[in-house]
Amino acid sequence: MKNLIFLCFVALMLCETASAKMVQHPSYKKGECAACHTTKDAKDPKLKMDMPQLCYSCHTTYENNNFIHGPVAAGACTICHDPHESKNPKLLTVATINELCTSCHIDKGDMLKSGENIHPPVAQSCINCHDPHSQKHKFQLKGDRKKDLCLGCHTDKKERVTNSKNKHGAIEMGEQCLGCHNPHSSPNIKLLRAEDSKTICLTCHSASLKRDEDGKMLMNMGEHIANNPDIHGPIMWGDCAACHNPHGSNNLRMLKKPFPAKSSQKFTPDGYICFECHDPKKMTEKYTTEATEFRNGKKNTHYIHVNAKRISCKVCHDYHASKDMPHHLRTETKFGAAKFSLRYIEGADGGSCNPICHTRRYYNRVNPVNVNTNKKAN
Numbered sequence: 166m167k168n169l170i171f172l173c174f175v176a177l178m179l180c181e182t183a184s185a186k187m188v189q190h191p192s193y194k195k196g197e198c199a200a201c202h203t204t205k206d207a208k209d210p211k212l213k214m215d216m217p218q219l220c221y222s223c224h225t226t227y228e229n230n231n232f233i234h235g236p237v238a239a240g241a242c243t244i245c246h247d248p249h250e251s252k253n254p255k256l257l258t259v260a261t262i263n264e265l266c267t268s269c270h271i272d273k274g275d276m277l278k279s280g281e282n283i284h285p286p287v288a289q290s291c292i293n294c295h296d297p298h299s300q301k302h303k304f305q306l307k308g309d310r311k312k313d314l315c316l317g318c319h320t321d322k323k324e325r326v327t328n329s330k331n332k333h334g335a336i337e338m339g340e341q342c343l344g345c346h347n348p349h350s351s352p353n354i355k356l357l358r359a360e361d362s363k364t365i366c367l368t369c370h371s372a373s374l375k376r377d378e379d380g381k382m383l384m385n386m387g388e389h390i391a392n393n394p395d396i397h398g399p400i401m402w403g404d405c406a407a408c409h410n411p412h413g414s415n416n417l418r419m420l421k422k423p424f425p426a427k428s429s430q431k432f433t434p435d436g437y438i439c440f441e442c443h444d445p446k447k448m449t450e451k452y453t454t455e456a457t458e459f460r461n462g463k464k465n466t467h468y469i470h471v472n473a474k475r476i477s478c479k480v481c482h483d484y485h486a487s488k489d490m491p492h493h494l495r496t497e498t499k500f501g502a503a504k505f506s507l508r509y510i511e512g513a514d515g516g517s518c519n520p521i522c523h524t525r526r527y528y529n530r531v532n533p534v535n536v537n538t539n540k541k542a543n
Contacts, residue, residue, distance in 0.1 A: 189250040201248070216240040230299035236269075237298050245297070266291045273349065280350035286318065287349050294348070311341035315348075322412050329413030335369060336412065345411070361403030362411065386485065393486035397493055398442070400485060408438055408484075425477040428500045432471040439478055448472070459492075461515070462533030476500075481507065 192200035198207035201219060212219055217226075217240040227237055236244045245265055246256045259265045267274030273291075277283065286293035294314060296305045308314030316323040326336055335344055342348075345365050346356045359365045371387025390396060399407040409419050417426050422438035430436065434445035446456040448471045452463045459466045470476045478484070480498055487493045490509055497506050500522070508519040512529070519525035527534040 187252055188254060188256055190248060190256060193249045216242050227299035231301045232303055232305050233299040234297060234305055262290045262292050262297075263288075266297075276350050281352045282354065282356055283350040284348060284356060310348075311343055312336065315342045315346075325410070325412045325414075329410075329419075330415040331417070331419050332413045333411055333419060362406040363400060363403040366405045366411075390486050393483070393488040395488060395490075395493060396486045397484055425479070428477050428480050429475045430477055431475055437478065439484075458530065459528065460530055461528040461536070462530065464533070466528050 192198070199205045199213075201207075201212055203209055203211045203213055214222070217237065220242050221228075227233055236242070242248075243258075245258060247258055248256070251257060253260055257265055259268065263277060267277060277288065291297075294306055296307055299305060300307060302309060302314075304310060306314055308317055312326075316326065326332065336342065338344075345358060347358055348356070351357060353360050357365055359368075367387045367390075370383065370385075372385060390400065399405065405411075408421060410421050411419070414420060416422065416438075417424050420438050422441060423436050424438050425436065432448060434440045434449065444456065446453065447459075447465075447467050449468070450456045450465055451468050453460065453465050454463055457465055457467050470481070471478070480500055481495060482493045483495050484493070487495065490496055490507075491511055494509050495507060497504065498520070499505070503521060505521040508525075510517050512527075514531040515527065515529035515534075517525050517527040
């Protein structure tokens, strides 16, 4: 019995020893030292030819590709691969791909150890995106670094980028995906290159040279926000992506939900992205004392504008920022081809306006205005 236990122990030790060097180079495994060395027994370590030509005598050459990994170009194959045997796949000199890569790419090693929001393919293995030998793409990437490689995994974004009616120009310009996202890691959500989507957006949308999907000039949004300190909530929070889809959309201005393209449109709550946050009762209740402050007594003046008159929210309100007017009201606006001032005046319990649509009209929440005389009731 003792002998059987001893034999089992010896067998186990032999198995562990064998498995410790489980991968062997075929020529080495066959004992064909002369395949690489000048002598049959390899007592002289001199090689038959220099590397990488020696390796290329059996393995595929990488010299014809556009971008060759430095160690490969230098013929330093044995930096990454053991020429005889290894316990690691592909005869690697270390246990994992990332450990091997970061032995040279030290900055990426630091990123993997302490970086925030690491891109999952990066954390898993560098060769998910990079070819360790050579490629036709820069940095030995397996696809175009600016977009195509990203869309190989992000198929939902590929569908949106390809098929959206209103496409984001940034995805086809400059650094494309990399203009907004860091492909390795970032301290910011979505691997953004800045702390929020507003900062990212304004790197481009702070110029007057941008055009929309119809070729019209876009507003210099950076300048507009700087000059109008009463900022709409999502922009104040730095979240342009709360309303806009940065990859593309079938809606006006790449909005996530519909919004009227024209100044006048039949009102339905599902036709306005505004009501993702705002209560639609502001527009749907004809009489109220709670849903809106824009009322004459109980009569909802919002209701009249958007239902009876079919006036879009954007005619009166600036959905990005305003300056001298409350409630993000515009100082100047347009309706169709007409441009005019609202001439709004705020009061203690209401206010009045005098656009080109009508003479000055008053409203008062506490002491309703007589609609026939347009004067405060006694």
